[in-house]
Amino acid sequence: MTRITVAHVDLAALTRNFRAIQAFLEHEAATVHRAARVVAVVKANAYGHGAARVALALEAAGATMVACADIEEGVEIRRAGVRVPILVFGALSVSDLGGAFAHGLTPTISSPGAARAVEAAAAARNTTIGCHLKIDTGMHRLGFRHDNLPWTMPAVIASPHLRIEAVYTHFATADDADRDLFNEQRVRFDAAIETLAGLGVRPAIVHAANSAAMLRDSRVWYDAVRPGLLLYGVVPPPLASTIPLEPALSLTSRVVAVKGLRPGEGAGYNWRFVAEQATSLAVIPAGYADGLDTRLGGRGHVLIRGRRAPIVGAISMDMLTADVTGLDVEPGDEVVIIGRQGDESWQRIDAREMAAAVGTIPWEILCRIGARIERRYEE
Numbered sequence: 001m002t003r004i005t006v007a008h009v010d011l012a013a014l015t016r017n018f019r020a021i022q023a024f025l026e027h028e029a030a031t032v033h034r035a036a037r038v039v040a041v042v043k044a045n046a047y048g049h050g051a052a053r054v055a056l057a058l059e060a061a062g063a064t065m066v067a068c069a070d071i072e073e074g075v076e077i078r079r080a081g082v083r084v085p086i087l088v089f090g091a092l093s094v095s096d097l098g099g100a101f102a103h104g105l106t107p108t109i110s111s112p113g114a115a116r117a118v119e120a121a122a123a124a125r126n127t128t129i130g131c132h133l134k135i136d137t138g139m140h141r142l143g144f145r146h147d148n149l150p151w152t153m154p155a156v157i158a159s160p161h162l163r164i165e166a167v168y169t170h171f172a173t174a175d176d177a178d179r180d181l182f183n184e185q186r187v188r189f190d191a192a193i194e195t196l197a198g199l200g201v202r203p204a205i206v207h208a209a210n211s212a213a214m215l216r217d218s219r220v221w222y223d224a225v226r227p228g229l230l231l232y233g234v235v236p237p238p239l240a241s242t243i244p245l246e247p248a249l250s251l252t253s254r255v256v257a258v259k260g261l262r263p264g265e266g267a268g269y270n271w272r273f274v275a276e277q278a279t280s281l282a283v284i285p286a287g288y289a290d291g292l293d294t295r296l297g298g299r300g301h302v303l304i305r306g307r308r309a310p311i312v313g314a315i316s317m318d319m320l321t322a323d324v325t326g327l328d329v330e331p332g333d334e335v336v337i338i339g340r341q342g343d344e345s346w347q348r349i350d351a352r353e354m355a356a357a358v359g360t361i362p363w364e365i366l367c368r369i370g371a372r373i374e375r376r377y378e379e
């Protein structure tokens, strides 16, 4: 049994996106001294695409490392059979640290307390553990403050069971060309790398760039970049890119009923939509329980028979309605909620368009696609 509303994940498109990003880095590498590698970001169930299948596909495509948010995600990816290093971005809680050792995950050390906890856990297991050191250059969430390293680092460096394999930072405003914080963070990070070298820390890998930073400035590519959104074929707004990318996910359904309304009649909760003229509504079995934003009513579109049909009225838990007046639509017709239905540019709705329609960001659109939606993989 499968539901009518399905998310199709095109693993071949994902692989092409990965290769396109890598080719872009290699092409530009003449200006920076060598091509950066790609750490594939697969946190949050690979932005809703399904972490296990996506991580395996990206590993096969050549990713030398994948990254996730917490140890639980890392364990799932390792159990799926991924062999490359799995970096855990998030803060570590002592309770789940065991998973990092049992499954060979690479934790981020972002505070003196985290360093002590991981050091103690490694010592107790009589082993050493490779880890990445996170420097806070201005995001002010996790990481050692860039201007405090001479005081915080000695204890970390002296931890005999920690191997610092990489140092990284994260940009707060890479997608905002009007803010100078991006450049300040870059300069602070370069200074932090020098400070660390003075303290005797010379990691094999330095990394900093998410998708937006990677597009914005090749000076922050260092040894590796960490794209997430770009891998899935979506360019972070408001940026543009010449890298040939395709959205890897599409969300489709079918019309389950067509309802005729007379002028003055409304439909759905609170009659948020009222027909001004004779109107045909297509009923589509996807709603906010599937992760569709309630603000799509009156703002978003779906594609039916190659046309854009406005989503009207309230988004229900399990259903939405689209105005298909004059479109000759029948029950059973395919509905594209995210994806394309034809080759014209207007026959495409991507996460970026949907996010703009409701006033959110494309990351959220993808991550919210509901757990009850089946992910169907196409090789």
Ligand SMILES: *Cc1c(COP(=O)(O)O)cnc(C)c1O
Pocket (backbone or CB within 6 Å): 041, 043, 089, 170, 209, 210, 211, 212, 226, 227, 228, 229, 230, 236
């Ligand atoms: C999520 C995340 C990324 C990837 O971000 P995108 O904007 O999706 O490219 C990179 N680095 C860190 C630390 C992250 O948390």
